[in-house]
Amino acid sequence: MLCNDYYIKKLLGFKGIILEQLDTSSDSISFSFSLEIKTHNCPRCHQQTNKVHDYRIQMIKDISISGKKTYLYYKKRRYHCKHCNKNFYEKNHFLPRYQRMTSRLIQYIISRMKNIYSVSDIAKENNISPSTALRLFRYINYSLTKLPEVLSIDEFKGNAGGKKYQCILTDPKNKKVLDILYGREQYILSEYFNKFEDRNKVKYFVMDMWQPYKDIAETYFKNATIVIDKFHFIRQVTWAFERIRKDEQKKFSKYRRRYFKRSRSLLLKRSKYLKKDEIDEVNIMLTTSTKLQQAYLLKEKFYDFVDSKDLESAKKNLKAWYMYVMSCELEEFEKCSRTIFNWQKYILNSFTCPYTNGYTEGVNNKIKVLKRNAYGVRNFHRFKNRIMHVMN
Numbered sequence: 001m002l003c004n005d006y007y008i009k010k011l012l013g014f015k016g017i018i019l020e021q022l023d024t025s026s027d028s029i030s031f032s033f034s035l036e037i038k039t040h041n042c043p044r045c046h047q048q049t050n051k052v053h054d055y056r057i058q059m060i061k062d063i064s065i066s067g068k069k070t071y072l073y074y075k076k077r078r079y080h081c082k083h084c085n086k087n088f089y090e091k092n093h094f095l096p097r098y099q100r101m102t103s104r105l106i107q108y109i110i111s112r113m114k115n116i117y118s119v120s121d122i123a124k125e126n127n128i129s130p131s132t133a134l135r136l137f138r139y140i141n142y143s144l145t146k147l148p149e150v151l152s153i154d155e156f157k158g159n160a161g162g163k164k165y166q167c168i169l170t171d172p173k174n175k176k177v178l179d180i181l182y183g184r185e186q187y188i189l190s191e192y193f194n195k196f197e198d199r200n201k202v203k204y205f206v207m208d209m210w211q212p213y214k215d216i217a218e219t220y221f222k223n224a225t226i227v228i229d230k231f232h233f234i235r236q237v238t239w240a241f242e243r244i245r246k247d248e249q250k251k252f253s254k255y256r257r258r259y260f261k262r263s264r265s266l267l268l269k270r271s272k273y274l275k276k277d278e279i280d281e282v283n284i285m286l287t288t289s290t291k292l293q294q295a296y297l298l299k300e301k302f303y304d305f306v307d308s309k310d311l312e313s314a315k316k317n318l319k320a321w322y323m324y325v326m327s328c329e330l331e332e333f334e335k336c337s338r339t340i341f342n343w344q345k346y347i348l349n350s351f352t353c354p355y356t357n358g359y360t361e362g363v364n365n366k367i368k369v370l371k372r373n374a375y376g377v378r379n380f381h382r383f384k385n386r387i388m389h390v391m392n
């Protein structure tokens with residue numbers, strides 16, 4: 001018996017234990033203990049017994065004390081039932097079944113994983129392996145049961161579960177990550193959304209220009225206004241412009257190319273945000289190529305459309321933009337304007353819908369950080385659990 005029994009028991013927080021030994025070293029603390037003898041009911045015949053059969057020592061990891069690895073050596077008792085001859089283990093309240101860690105250590109690790117720390121670091125800090133840490137997610141369940149009023153769908157490059165892109169569902173209104181799907185293909189989405197009975201509740205379906213999303217939205221969300229997120233349709237124009245810029249720049253001699261330092265960021269910047277000296281630089285670049293000049297104009301005119309104050313002026317500005325594109329005869333922009341035209345109905349909805357994929361984009365950036373820190377991201381379910389855990 002230890003003289004400071006009372007305090008140590010308080011420290012451990014376990015009731016009804018008998019402390020038998022305490023060992024400390026420079027980096028660890030070990031407690032040996034057993035439980036008080038109690039009358040148990042035999043699990044087989046339900047008769048009472050308090051006859052001890054034997055002991056087995058089980059090592060259990062616990063939350064570290066003063067930065068030292070903490071081990072509990074639990075002298076686990078087996079009772080003997082003389083009525084039916086069965087031997088059985090006593091009951092305890094601090095250890096989940098088949099677990100080598102205390103409940104509070106599990107809770108602690110799960111709470112630590114709410115942060116974007118790497119799983120390896122968290123595991124190391126708690127003296128367990130990363131795979132054990134990740135396995136603890138089986139105690140938490142993140143599955144979506146109800147659909148929101150505003151549903152945003154997007155993808156990110158997760159490279160998990162053998163697929164390049166994973167699909168992320170969020171509720172931009174309440175800023176919540178709802179679920180992660182292992183792919184963004186039609187059959188995956190279809191199987192997923194089919195099981196929800198409250199699909200008619202969804203009022204807005206915010207997405208990018210990915211055909212399967214459109215098919216899903218039109219098939220399953222009849223009550224929803226389908227909206228293409230602004231960032232995603234602007235990107236189409238940026239891409240068209242970039243293809244032209246790169247092509248044109250390649251044509252220049254080394255001598256002239258020096259005018260094109262920082263050309264990408266300067267030319268892509270909205271002209272109304274350019275500073276005085278930047279305007280001069282842009283003008284020099286634009287005088288080098290008529291094609292580039294036209295592309296620049298088309299890009300700027302598209303932003304006029306994006307800036308439209310309301311749906312009516314948006315419609316008008318978009319029509320005007322189509323006209324400009326036709327008159328310029330740039331193949332890249334003609335292709336781009338056909339795409340915009342095909343998605344026009346849902347693009348225009350963005351002028352009346354107050355929700356964007358902005359929240360989702362933010363989440364996707366955090367996911368990138370998680371991926372960098374992540375152990376076990378190849379396993380889709382583990383990766384998903386981790387994302388859901390950190391984001392919600």
Ligand SMILES: [Zn+2]
Pocket residue numbers: 042043044045046047081082083084085086
């Ligand atoms: Zn029995």
